[in-house]
Amino acid sequence: MAGAVLFGWFQDRFGRRTSLIVTSLACSLSVAICYISDMPPDINAKRGIFFLAKTVQGFSVGGIMVTIQTWLSEVVPTDLRGPLMALLPIFKLIGQL
Numbered sequence: 828m829a830g831a832v833l834f835g836w837f838q839d840r841f842g843r844r845t846s847l848i849v850t851s852l853a854c855s856l857s858v859a860i861c862y863i864s865d866m867p868p869d870i871n872a873k874r875g876i877f878f879l880a881k882t883v884q885g886f887s888v889g890g891i892m893v894t895i896q897t898w899l900s901e902v903v904p905t906d907l908r909g910p911l912m913a914l915l916p917i918f919k920l921i922g923q924l
Contacts, residue, residue: 830889835897837890843898850890857884892919 830850838846860880867873895915903911 828889830886831893832889833886834890835893838894838897843894843901846890846894847898850887850894853883853887854891857881857887888919 834846857880864873864877864880899911
C-alpha cells in the first residue's frame with residue numbers, strides 16, 4: 828500500500844512513463860537481490876537482505892499496479908476499461924505462478 832501511495836504522487840509529478848520505468852527497474856533490482864541473498868555466510872544477514880529485497884519488491888509492485896491502472900483509465904476507450912482492468916489481477920496471479 829505504501830508503494831501505491833508513494834508512486835501515486837510520483838506519477839502525478841513526473842509522469843506515467845517515468846513511474847513505470849522506475850518501478851520496473853526497482854522490481855528487477857529486487858529480484859536480483861533476492862537471487863543473491865543466500866551468499867552471506869551468516870543466517871541473519873541472509874534474512875535481512877532477503878527482507879530488504881522483498882520490501883523493495885512490494886513497493887515496486889504497488890507502484891506498478893497504481894501506474895498501470897491510472898494509465899489504462901486515461902488511454903483505453905470507455906467500453907474496454909472494465910475488461911482490461913479485470914485482467915490486471917489475473918496477470919498478477921499468473922506472474923506469481
